[in-house]
Amino acid sequence: MSTPAKPVPYPDELSDAWYEATAAGRLLIQRCGACERRQFYPRARCVHCHADALEWIEASGRGRLHSFSTVHYTPNAEFSDDVPYVFALVDLDEGVRVSTRIAGATEEELACDMPVRVVFEAQGELTLPLFEPEDR
């Protein structure tokens, strides 16, 4: 049985803008014009103060590895040929947390809270912001 294609989001105005930016090597998060706090994932209104005055800002791409798991088995067939891979959470320096994968590093090289930086990688028609250890 052939592996199904990787999941591609159905488009909306926010995910279109976000993935257009990743394709250009930019990682976007939202900043609230009313309360000045940042948020991820992108939404129509601020999750903190509920204002609709959100603007995109570009993240530095630096952050810390909050947690990670090496996936050896997945029921999601689109990813079953990719195991083992490292699914992870990264806390960006801008104060938001993102879901991601670690590029080109094995579990032995990783530790919670270690500094990481973004690296953009193609996955089908999408460009994904993955992360790697900063000292790489």
Place this chain on the structure above:
Amino acid sequence: MSEIRFPSGEVAIVGAYESPLRKAPGVHPYAIQADCVAGALADAGLEHGDVEGFATAVAFPPEGGDPMEIGEVVEYLGIEPRWLDSTDTGGAAFVSHAGHAALAIAAGFIDVAVVSYGASGRSSPVPAGDYNTGSWGPGAYEIPFGPSTVSSYALAARRHMHEYGTTSEQLAEIAVQCRANAALNPDARYRDPITVADVVESAAIATPLHLYDCCVVTDSGGAFVLASRERAERLSRKPVWMLGFGEAVGQMQMNQMADLTATAAVRSGRDAFATAGMKPDEIDCAQLYDSFTITVALTLESLGFCPRGEFGAFVADGNIAPGGALPINTDGGGLSSNHPGRRGVFAMVEAVRQLRGESPGATVEGARTCLVNGTGGSLSATATTILGV
């Protein structure tokens, strides 16, 4: 709102039934569910015509079935409820249904409600992934990265290890205890005793979680019946009273979980204890949703049965074993007995059996109170209830 109110002791669970099935290829989930509803009504001494309220969790893709719709289930069952609840917070849903039904019964809108579930998580011919959401909208920023249910829980386990020095062996103790309880339960999926070494040497699924850190996958179902005090006191079975209730949603995708080592049970448990007017040390036993060993660990801490970061010592001291301060998952739990995909209904059924002195697994002598905590999604939503006799 300064004080939340719940009809503590006004509504009882008067019937309960768990399907003995664990593998049922070729059987549609509705067929399982129909048997469970009939079984629970028979246990209660009631008939289909008595069912005024009906609740089930409706969307079943993670269990390998087509999405369900509550109207189709009602149609299949041939009942005419005037009150419906299709809240689907995954494994927590059926605990939520019990709380919602109790409020509807106490308000006088209905007198009898059935909560039911049936699924073929093991044998369904319909292919399914295990994403919690679709990839249109919020899922657009997580699903392309390849999350799985196990890896999401594994992130919490890793973080707990980092913050508190927790070990795989401490998590494994939970699976070992559930298996020991399952050994007594003739219907449990797995009954052969296991050791800590068996767990930590089993295959890595998503590190740091191993195969035996994960629940079994079955085809099964269950149901229970709630009734008003007036009705319950006219029925033959010993009423098991709803004393307290709470529910809460944390997050759906893991990047929204601010603290990976505490679940929404902090809030649902707070409300359940407050409405019951009780404290953790007044609970005789508990059915804590055990999708994974880490789920139990975080739940023990989030509900306040032990301090944050200290579940390992709590478990090592024998507290969760029969005869301990808080025996849990006395039927073997999802880790060893039964878990098609949403276990909450079985946790409710086992709580009822335990308080009637009819557990098929480990008996907790003299148990008068049992706490049930459901956890759904990826540590996403919880519901907590306290039952008593």
